[in-house]
Amino acid sequence: MYQLIFSELKNGFDGVRKEFTSIPFAPDNTDYQQFVRDIKNGVELKDAEGNQMTPEQITTFLETLP
Amino acid sequence: MATYGTVNAENITSSTGGVISPNITSLRNRIINGAGTISQYNGSTATTNTAGSYYFMDRWLVYDGSGGSHFSVGQNKGGVTPPTGFTNYIGINVTSAVSASASNNFSLQQQIEGFNIADLAWGTASAKTVTLSFWVYSSLTGTFGGSLRDNGADYFYPFSFSIPVANTWTQISITITGATGGTWLTNNGRGIGVLFDLGLGSSFQGTGGAWTTNSYYTVTGATPLVGTNGANYYITGVQLEVGAQATSFDYRPYTTELALCSRYAKVYGGYQFAATGYIAHNSSTTAYVVFPTGAPMRATPTLTCPSPTSVSIPGGYNVSSFGSVYADTAGAIGTAVTLAAGTVGEGIALYTNATTITLSAEL
Numbered sequence: 530m531y532q533l534i535f536s537e538l539k540n541g542f543d544g545v546r547k548e549f550t551s552i553p554f555a556p557d558n559t560d561y562q563q564f565v566r567d568i569k570n571g572v573e574l575k576d577a578e579g580n581q582m583t584p585e586q587i588t589t590f591l592e593t594l595p
Numbered sequence: 596m597a598t599y600g601t602v603n604a605e606n607i608t609s610s611t612g613g614v615i616s617p618n619i620t621s622l623r624n625r626i627i628n629g630a631g632t633i634s635q636y637n638g639s640t641a642t643t644n645t646a647g648s649y650y651f652m653d654r655w656l657v658y659d660g661s662g663g664s665h666f667s668v669g670q671n672k673g674g675v676t677p678p679t680g681f682t683n684y685i686g687i688n689v690t691s692a693v694s695a696s697a698s699n700n701f702s703l704q705q706q707i708e709g710f711n712i713a714d715l716a717w718g719t720a721s722a723k724t725v726t727l728s729f730w731v732y733s734s735l736t737g738t739f740g741g742s743l744r745d746n747g748a749d750y751f752y753p754f755s756f757s758i759p760v761a762n763t764w765t766q767i768s769i770t771i772t773g774a775t776g777g778t779w780l781t782n783n784g785r786g787i788g789v790l791f792d793l794g795l796g797s798s799f800q801g802t803g804g805a806w807t808t809n810s811y812y813t814v815t816g817a818t819p820l821v822g823t824n825g826a827n828y829y830i831t832g833v834q835l836e837v838g839a840q841a842t843s844f845d846y847r848p849y850t851t852e853l854a855l856c857s858r859y860a861k862v863y864g865g866y867q868f869a870a871t872g873y874i875a876h877n878s879s880t881t882a883y884v885v886f887p888t889g890a891p892m893r894a895t896p897t898l899t900c901p902s903p904t905s906v907s908i909p910g911g912y913n914v915s916s917f918g919s920v921y922a923d924t925a926g927a928i929g930t931a932v933t934l935a936a937g938t939v940g941e942g943i944a945l946y947t948n949a950t951t952i953t954l955s956a957e958l
Contacts, residue, residue: 536919536931537881544919550899551930553920557783557894559958 641669706958709780722773740817750777794821864951
């Protein structure tokens, strides 16, 4: 399960949290690459407030990723 | 009278009237931490692996494709005497034996960054021959396996070697013709994947000693270490170098080896100051801190802290959670921090207490 991290510096989402880790939206980061694979495979994603995102919301969100 | 001339050779192992070291480069060994000298993640404490890729020593991971917890791993795990000239090794012990299914993958791996193999010209007709050498020790005997592969895992060189005597260090050297096929990254991505088989299923086994597009991560008939409870596998002096023969291990200064490792991971912990920064002027519970990293990491790292609330800010505050991680090209790594309480505009320092903060940009 991943949860989005809201960045006040960038005024948007620029990372996700999974258990004890903060994973940046950086294409060269292998954890980020795994996150993208996991989400495409149906792993749960929550927004910054902890609300479960719908498949439609996730699909739309994936299009915004680097 | 001195005689001067031009020498056209890949390796010079001796000369008359002069001292010439073989294959002199600043990175003769493309493997980093090949002697297990650096162990930022866990020091000399053995840990149990998790599922998938589990980095337990700098640059070294065990891969467990069957749920994790099959190995106890660590620097000098098992406490045997390393080969002469070495003080450390990479240690693996099977704590929960399993019979690998056809598609299981249990292995020890190091992913070499593309920048560090760019001169090999792999994927071209000019591909250079390399030699992989290492010392290995196991409680099991027989044929063992491993492989080199490209980033996309679509071009493999499976190799085999023999451990003839149990619980004895054996030196291995394997010469590998340069790969004229495959896709070999020459940037900050995965250049060469070096793998040692700890129990790969039959789907990943094939004939060794030649490049193939088949997914042969190891050789047919290799001994499956993970199948024997209590079995051990220790390795050190791992070296991958240009040329058709193994040369002596490329000892690098400790600070150099640590700096090379720090491109991929930095660990702050054990009652240390980890970062300095300030509490935001517009929020008493949001702070920004910068870690001292020294040099740019390979990529913007993942931050891991098993117990954020254990991280304190001397003076009265504690961390609640860590937010986004930032990196710039000059090397600074910063992160947002959420505090339970604070005072706007104050300068702060993070103190780890008993927990750790790890920045990882491993491959």
